[in-house]
Amino acid sequence: MMSIRQLAKNQRIKLAKELEKINHDILKAYHDCGFEGYIRPDHGRHLWGEKPGNVRPGIFIERKVAQWAVPFPSAPRHRAKPERVRNKMGLFPSANDFRKAGPGVEKDAPRKTGIGRFFELVGRDMSGMFLANLLTCIGFLPVICLVYVGFLMNNLTVMVVSAIAGGILAGPALAGMYDTVLRALRDEAGYWWTTYRRAFKRNFKAAILPGIVYCTVITIQIFLVYFCFNMLYHGTNVGLPMWVATVLNLVLFHMLFAYMWPQVVLLDQPFHQTLKNCLNCMIAFLPHALASAIVTILFWGVVILCMPLGIFLMLIFGFWFQTEVCCQIVYGDVNRVFHIEESLQKLHDAELDAALREEYGEDEPDGTEH
16 A cells, blocks of 8 residues: 555645545534434553454444444444443542443533533533633732722822823733633633733734723722711712712723623734724613623622622632623623634634645645745
């Protein structure tokens, strides 16, 4: 048999695409005939210590399932003889503990929603989101310290200048946090440190201006809320218009931020276009924007009121909890408007095609060379 390396470049690319199509057709046949078992490669016997003499070409179908069918719709179904499976698992499980097939996932099962989706992501990606939250807290440490100095001085100008300076680092740090959560919502695989670092670098320039705006607005909001409650504590009511303006300031800006950061992470566009899109999304998806803003205000309100205990709350729950809940609320809207997952799928397909070209040759699939 001729070696693959001896083929021409265009023939290698064509062969790779044909093999990919064959694998797709095989898996589709299994899906169409209702196969309910599980498969493993034929060399799996070597991995599990089975005799090499039993190795056969093709796909080995595990027999320890209740029902299986070969990938031909007309073939008869066979029922395997039931076996005794040890169900009791000890402190240190062995390979026998995993012989019984689990319930699995139904075909074309939709993603969970609501509280079920939240606990699914927490159970699966909690470690990555928690560690990304720690890095985000480190990114916000300068702006928190600088703004607190201005707060002790009771000087709003110092607080605003501090927020502008600290937002340069806080913006990219928060963009990395949003990227980590959004990848979890898309069920995209990846090691958290690799994806966070890549998102921090890729979005650094684009996240500086949003970070400055975000930190400045939050600083002014904290000052306004403190001013209102401090005046009330000393027996002076600032009046209904001031209270209404403060509450509207909190709600409207956090409705805006709910759609701003996902766009900063996912879309390559000018900041003024991002703000315009945020206003349109706020109006089009008002209940979701309002729910996200209420979650953010309540959560950070509890953190601030519990100071200094709030420092531990920020380290443990901090940005990941609020970001995950808010992104879960608005991600469907963002994906529906901007076709995020469809665009990413096309990008991944293009990257795969480029990798195949690099592996099997630099020429075009039709055989024309550069």
